[in-house]
Amino acid sequence: MRRLIATLSTAIAMSFGIVTLWGLLAGGGVVTSLANILLQLVLLTVAVSILIGIINLFGVHFGRIRYREGNWGYSIIVILTAALVIALWLFNADDANMILLENAQVAVESALAGLVLFALVFGAYRLMRRRVTWGGILFTVSLLIILIGALPLRETAFIADARAWLLAVPVSAGARGILLGIALATIVTGVRVLIGQDRSYRESENI
Amino acid sequence: MDTTTQFITVIILCLTLLTVVQGALVARRRKDAFPLRPIAAYDAIPYMVGTAIEADRPVHVSLANTGLGGSNTLLTLASAEMFYQTALRADSSLLTASDPTVLPLTYNLLRRAYVQRDREDRFSGSRIRWYPSGTQSLAFAAALTATLGDERVSGSILLGSFGAEMALVLEAAHRKKQGSIASSVDLQGQAVAYAMAGETLIGEEMFVAGAYLSDNAAQRGAVVALDTLRWLLIFGIVIFTLVAIFEPVKNALFGGG
Numbered sequence: 001m002r003r004l005i006a007t008l009s010t011a012i013a014m015s016f017g018i019v020t021l022w023g024l025l026a027g028g029g030v031v032t033s034l035a036n037i038l039l040q041l042v043l044l045t046v047a048v049s050i051l052i053g054i055i056n057l058f059g060v061h062f063g064r065i066r067y068r069e070g071n072w073g074y075s076i077i078v079i080l081t082a083a084l085v086i087a088l089w090l091f092n093a094d095d096a097n098m099i100l101l102e103n104a105q106v107a108v109e110s111a112l113a114g115l116v117l118f119a120l121v122f123g124a125y126r127l128m129r130r131r132v133t134w135g136g137i138l139f140t141v142s143l144l145i146i147l148i149g150a151l152p153l154r155e156t157a158f159i160a161d162a163r164a165w166l167l168a169v170p171v172s173a174g175a176r177g178i179l180l181g182i183a184l185a186t187i188v189t190g191v192r193v194l195i196g197q198d199r200s201y202r203e204s205e206n207i
Numbered sequence: 208m209d210t211t212t213q214f215i216t217v218i219i220l221c222l223t224l225l226t227v228v229q230g231a232l233v234a235r236r237r238k239d240a241f242p243l244r245p246i247a248a249y250d251a252i253p254y255m256v257g258t259a260i261e262a263d264r265p266v267h268v269s270l271a272n273t274g275l276g277g278s279n280t281l282l283t284l285a286s287a288e289m290f291y292q293t294a295l296r297a298d299s300s301l302l303t304a305s306d307p308t309v310l311p312l313t314y315n316l317l318r319r320a321y322v323q324r325d326r327e328d329r330f331s332g333s334r335i336r337w338y339p340s341g342t343q344s345l346a347f348a349a350a351l352t353a354t355l356g357d358e359r360v361s362g363s364i365l366l367g368s369f370g371a372e373m374a375l376v377l378e379a380a381h382r383k384k385q386g387s388i389a390s391s392v393d394l395q396g397q398a399v400a401y402a403m404a405g406e407t408l409i410g411e412e413m414f415v416a417g418a419y420l421s422d423n424a425a426q427r428g429a430v431v432a433l434d435t436l437r438w439l440l441i442f443g444i445v446i447f448t449l450v451a452i453f454e455p456v457k458n459a460l461f462g463g464g
Contacts, residue, residue, distance in 0.1 A: 050307045052307060053339060059332065059333060063333050074353070108345075112345035139401065139402065175394050179410075184437060188223055188227060189282075200288065
């Protein structure tokens with residue numbers, strides 16, 4: 001039975017993938033319409049997965065409260081807040097939801113954004129403290145040039161030129177290199193899914 | 208999509224298909240034909256898992272906001288493979304994600320890992336955590352910093368599309384003396400990972416977890432294919448560069464007209 005399910009899921013993944021790819025390449029006709037239907041199916045799946053997410057959220061936090069796990073008090077706040085937001089949504093109280101979002105979520109995220117700066121500065125300091133490598137030195141020197149070069153001072157004008165060159169040539173080249181690597185790996189992973197080599201959706205390792 | 212783009216896409220796909228199939232065949236026939244180059248982050252994973260088992264603590268894997276059905280689908284599959292390989296080895300694993308589409312996938316992978324080890328009774332859905340939030344959300348990063356402490360994790364593997372907010376998580380991990388391996392497809396997040404994580408995976412390295420952590424010939428074949436395509440790309444870039452500079456250099460040396 002497991003073998004049958006694995007074969008079926010592989011066949012579905014392969015055929016859906018090939019139809020979608022063909023639909024994108026063809027740019028019209030029956031296959032494109034079929035590909036669009038499949039993409040709409042994805043939206044439905046996303047909606048179902050949000051429901052799974054909500055069940056997961058409540059399940060995890062009720063479990064934390066039940067077994068009195070560390071800082072379980074916060075789980076009560078999470079459950080109450082989630083229930084409040086769902087209730088507001090059910091009663092179409094969008095204004096109240098927006099107030100919650102603007103007064104709580106945005107304020108908290110703004111405060112955290114301030115903390116990111118300190119975490120980054122400490123991280124750069126720790127990079128050299130942990131181990132001095134050529135890569136680390138290059139990283140720190142580049143970071144200093146970028147930061148000092150951004151200062152609006154006449155005395156640091158030559159560093160501003162070095163900063164502009166750094167950003168235009170080595171940084172841009174490095175970024176493109178990383179993005180090309182990711183693109184290549186994405187294509188290889190995509191082809192592996194299309195030919196049924198990927199095992200994520202299978203039931204067993206050996207099938 | 209215009210005809211030229213269609214043509215190039217088909218060529219790239221055919222070439223990739225050929226190299227992936229050929230790579231898998233070669234890797235299956237001769238295991239040592241293409242030894243994998245060492246990557247420090249993958250070398251560190253067994254140590255991280257071993258430390259976690261000794262301390263009876265979980266290994267934490269975060270997929271951030273990557274999910275299925277969007278532009279990050281393939282990255283999600285690759286990251287999920289890393290989670291599966293970690294769950295296969297660790298006594299206890301914890302996964303956090305902000306995109307709900309990864310939940311069914313990761314539930315299945317975690318259960319499969321326990322089944323593989325004949326410990327299905329230990330499977331618990333609460334080891335997968337959904338923290339709803341938007342793209343590169345600071346709220347998600349804040350939730351992770353709390354989780355690192357509450358769950359007393361031994362080490363964290365952060366993959367996906369983190370931005371600068373990854374600094375908060377890595378800083379918290381460092382303060383709690385927890386190991387960390389990080390990578391991001393976002394360049395800001397990648398820079399933060401390089402500076403602050405214990406080990407870093409760069410670019411395509413995060414797509415090859417299966418090859419480095421398992422003994423699967425198809426996975427190793429994918430690395431062979433990736434390396435072959437990389438060399439082809441380098442060759443192509445060099446050729447096009449030479450073609451582009453040939454005329455100006457010839458004019459400069461011999462005088463143009």
